[in-house]
Amino acid sequence: MNILILGSGGREHSLAWAVMQNPKCDRLIVAPGNAGIAQIADCAALDIENGGAVVSFAEENAIDFVIIGPEAPLAAGVADRLREAGILVFGPSAEAARLEASKSFTKEICDAAGAPTAAYARFTEAEPAKAYIRQQGAPIVVKADGLAAGKGVIVAMDEATALEAVDDMFGGAFGGAGAEVVIEEFMDGEEASLFVLCDGESILSVGTAQDHKRVGEGDTGLNTGGMGAYSPAPVLSPEVEARAMDEIVRPTMAEMARRGTPFQGVLYAGLMIKDGQPRLVEYNVRFGDPECQVLMMRLGAQALDLMHAAAEGRLGEARVNWADDHALTVVMAAQGYPGAYEKGSVINGMDDLPEDGNHMVFHAGTKAQDGLIVAAGGRVLNVTARGATLHEARDNAYAMVEAIDWPGGFYRRDIGWRAL
Ligand code: AMP
Ligand code: GLY
Numbered sequence: 006m007n008i009l010i011l012g013s014g015g016r017e018h019s020l021a022w023a024v025m026q027n028p029k030c031d032r033l034i035v036a037p038g039n040a041g042i043a044q045i046a047d048c049a050a051l052d053i054e055n056g057g058a059v060v061s062f063a064e065e066n067a068i069d070f071v072i073i074g075p076e077a078p079l080a081a082g083v084a085d086r087l088r089e090a091g092i093l094v095f096g097p098s099a100e101a102a103r104l105e106a107s108k109s110f111t112k113e114i115c116d117a118a119g120a121p122t123a124a125y126a127r128f129t130e131a132e133p134a135k136a137y138i139r140q141q142g143a144p145i146v147v148k149a150d151g152l153a154a155g156k157g158v159i160v161a162m163d164e165a166t167a168l169e170a171v172d173d174m175f176g177g178a179f180g181g182a183g184a185e186v187v188i189e190e191f192m193d194g195e196e197a198s199l200f201v202l203c204d205g206e207s208i209l210s211v212g213t214a215q216d217h218k219r220v221g222e223g224d225t226g227l228n229t230g231g232m233g234a235y236s237p238a239p240v241l242s243p244e245v246e247a248r249a250m251d252e253i254v255r256p257t258m259a260e261m262a263r264r265g266t267p268f269q270g271v272l273y274a275g276l277m278i279k280d281g282q283p284r285l286v287e288y289n290v291r292f293g294d295p296e297c298q299v300l301m302m303r304l305g306a307q308a309l310d311l312m313h314a315a316a317e318g319r320l321g322e323a324r325v326n327w328a329d330d331h332a333l334t335v336v337m338a339a340q341g342y343p344g345a346y347e348k349g350s351v352i353n354g355m356d357d358l359p360e361d362g363n364h365m366v367f368h369a370g371t372k373a374q375d376g377l378i379v380a381a382g383g384r385v386l387n388v389t390a391r392g393a394t395l396h397e398a399r400d401n402a403y404a405m406v407e408a409i410d411w412p413g414g415f416y417r418r419d420i421g422w423r424a425l
Contacts, residue, residue, distance in 0.1 A: 012074025015369035015387035016294035019301035027306035041368025056086030118256035144191035151182030194279030197238035205267030233420030299332035342383035350413025
């Protein structure tokens with residue numbers, strides 16, 4: 006099989022790494038890829054949000070199967086264009102991708118599916134939104150409806166912060182994404198994520214994970230795209246996972262099919278768990294980044310078979326071969342992230358690190374320059390390891406982190422603390 010993966014982050018590096026281990030993969034191209042991906046696969050420049058360009062590229066390169074990593078091409082309908090052209094693709098249609106692209110759409114589906122989630126109201130003007138906040142009181146959560154690169158959510162612990170968030174959103178702080186605002190009940194509990202493949206009809210869990218969104222140790226400081234993650238998530242016990250499947254994921258997928266917009270791809274359910282009851286925080290229509298890195302390390306080569314089965318509508322017969330293992334990833338980021346940071350600092354010490362089924366440095370934002378690897382983004386490396394216990398996975402990951410010589414970077418030393 007000739008395979009094309011779209012994307013350029015640590016998520017796509019881990020997808021490429023898993024796919025390359027599967028003998029069914031004859032050739033792998035990642036577009037646009039990054040310096041780490043270029044060490045294991047071919048990379049190609051391509052405008053991945055342009056469906057026509059992706060179809061032409063796939064046809065020219067005799068691609069049999071396309072895996073779409075990030076949400077933007079999905080929301081732009083790239084999976085639809087590929088399907089219309091008769092090219093097999095893993096990833097939902099633009100209609101189904103609304104589960105991530107519109108928070109009010111997700112709420113509407115949850116209502117129809119009876120899935121437990123936060124109580125909410127939607128607004129297109131500031132004054133009624135503010136009146137609602139004053140009536141409900143804090144803590145309360147204010148969300149821009151559309152895609153805002155993970156920044157459109159304000160968890161307001163006091164009323165003034167919530168009111169200010171409403172002004173910011175309607176004032177255009179998130180562009181078109183903030184034309185509609187969803188105001189939600191604050192949910193208390195422990196957060197974890199469940200990843201489920203779906204072929205439009207059948208669903209299959211491919212693992213659970215928890216990430217650390219805050220930049221600082223002890224989960225303090227500014228929000229980021231994620232500073233580390235581990236799998237499995239202990240809070241998602243088999244009982245809680247079964248409840249999330251039965252009460253949230255299955256009814257959502259059934260409702261999408263009933264509407265004539267079945268979901269095919271990976272559904273990432275962000276859950277808040279309290280007293281054994283999961284409630285939906287949000288859906289994403291792609292693998293999490295960096296959660297994908299720990300899932301791929303645990304799944305290995307079978308990840309390709311599972312995604313392929315989802316794309317071909319054969320998930321009903323697919324099974325995951327679980328090892329009783331744990332994986333953990335530590336994000337190394339450029340000094341200053343998530344604020345302003347410098348690009349171009351040199352990263353040393355990676356050549357001697359082990360690279361096998363239990364150890365891998367996935368590249369998130371790197372560039373090759375004069376034979377050196379330099380930082381080219383905010384989140385730069387995802388240092389990932391596996392172990393028989395979470396403890397062992399953590400120790401393995403941090404041993405690699407410590408061997409990396411990168412004065413321009415930093416990392417959190419406490420990834421996994423909640424579970425350990
Ligand atoms: P989202 O972009 O929807 O993932 O929201 C970002 C983060 O805000 C989530 O991961 C939660 O930590 C938090 N959050 C979102 N909605 C709620 C809610 N209703 N109650 C509590 N926390 C929330
Ligand atoms: N790590 C969070 C996300 O991918 O949205």
